[in-house]
Amino acid sequence: MNHRIIPLFISLAMTVAATAQTSKEEIYKDIYRTGSNYFAYPKPKTQKLTMAPKGYEPFYISHYGRHGSRYMSNNDYYVTAINKLDSARQFGILSAKGEDVLAKLQIGYADAWHREGDLSKLGARQHREIAHRMYERFHELLSQPLQIDAKSSTSRRCMLSMFNFCQELQIMNPNLEIAMDASKRDMKYVVEDLSIKPKATAQSETYEQQRSAIFERAHNSDRLMASLFTDVLRASLFVDGRMLMEALYNVVEDLQNVPELNISLIDIFTKDELFNMWTGYNAGWLLSAGLIPGSTPNYLQQKEVLDSIVSTADHVIQAGKPCITLRFSHDSSVLPLSFLLGLKEAMGGTSDIENLYKHISIDKIIPMAANIQLIFYRKKGSDDILVKFLLNENETSVPALKTNCAPYYHWSDVKEYLITKHE
Known part of the structure; x- marks a missing residue:
């Protein structure tokens, strides 16, 4: 045989x-x-x-x-995103889209509270x-x-x-x-x-540098910031766009695992943005x-x-x-x-x-x-x-x-x- x-x-x-x-x-x-x-x-x-x-x-x-x-193993992503958007609202520079995102984040966080990794x-x-x-x-x-x-x-x-x-x-x-x-x-x-x-x-270090470059390039937050804030220049004084983008990505993707909430935030990103971030995470794994x-x-x-x-x-x-x-x-x-x-x-x-x-x-x-x-x-x-x-x-x-x-x-x-x- x-x-x-x-x-x-x-x-x-x-x-x-x-x-x-x-x-x-x-x-x-x-x-x-x-x-x-x-x-x-x-x-x-x-x-x-x-x-x-x-x-x-x-x-x-x-x-x-x-x-x-x-649920996400760490709710820091929720906290980061909510705090930054809430601060922008208090300063009066949160866009209508930002208001909608914040409201949904608060619903998701309320459900995820003390359920990290559950x-x-x-x-x-x-x-x-x-x-x-x-x-x-x-x-x-x-x-x-x-x-x-x-x-x-x-x-x-x-x-x-x-x-x-x-x-x-x-x-x-x-x-x-x-x-x-x-x-x-x-x-x-x-x-x-x-x-x-x-x-x-030694090759792993080279790969890591290449992966990191892909990951950072994918987190270009210019378009996202413009959609969430009415005054991007002022928002950038207290919002790290790259950090916010990473936080929102994690929340957005994990929400598919709690469908009973009936909320989705995936449309805050373009398909290209999601794809580019995904390639970085894929390479990292x-x-x-x-x-x-x-x-x-x-x-x-x-x-x-x-x-x-x-x-x-x-x-x-x-x-x-x-x-x-x-x-x-x-x-x-x-x-x-x-x-x-x-x-x-x-x-x-x-x-x-x-x-x-x-x-x-x-x-x-x-x-x-x-x-x-x-x-x-x-x-x-x-x-x-x-x-x-x-x-x-x-x-x-x-x-x-x-x-x-x-x-x-x-x-x-x-x-x-x-x-x-x-x-």
Whole structure:
């Protein structure tokens, strides 16, 4: 059977070619994608999954996900924006547009008060819906009296995401035996290990300077200031336009995660402004994780989690008893894991920082409630285990691996690839 690992140089070439590029036009069709990791979870594009080869049935699911939609982790952005606009109002230089923005900011801040980083109502629904779809898609597995091992980060939003996910599964099948936990003892299997500090590279500093230039250029606040204040010159005496623009961007993008407020401020920016700011944030995330060639390989902080996924899968395969593993973590964990697994959406990073977004777009990888699912299949009388990868519930691929049954891969090949790649 011709399904061996291809040489590294061919692998890299295929990886770049296989990665679906992102265009400005694509972003403009769903402008909320400019929120990057603020982007509210989109429902999967794949409605009907590819059937497994004849005779193969699912027996194990390894799920690794991010918490659902949340409030901003810091309300300083609200405070900054409200204080500056309120001061302008007192000086009588706040425009009609500024008055409208201030009123909406005050509504949003009142709702977000003392909820920094908390799971929103939408975040809870997202996990219930993901769990519901998992049950429907893999009914033959989940309708059994299975054991489910669920662990989350000690963050409240992760624990509540786990609870909502598991509760939905329990409703669908009361015979499920679900064990939930959120202990510091298990964190090395759930989140990245920050005690691992890969040696910084000189190239990373160069990249950071380029990223910073993109970020600062994107925060040209001249047009925004003119729309919010009737006297821009006077406003500039106490308003740092660049700081205000950054604050408003964060508030604007996070509001999509609390839709029950029925307010939106996204129209205070032009599509070009949102796109330009997004490219800076996108590059920042990819540089931070080490997904750009030559950058500091911080993705290695997620190696323990990857090893746990592999070893747990092997244990389940050997035990021969169907079950499910659930892990609930953060965007900073899902992004490097997608790279370590070799998923196409996380591959193809380029040193061309200006055009990096065309190759890797983090809103496709780590929106709120992002998740990676490994679905394992076996055939009676055969030792050949197959595995399929889902990213945000959509079938995806590992370009560095060949397979004769795409989108399914032979676990022996996947395991060898993961071990060899990250030795």
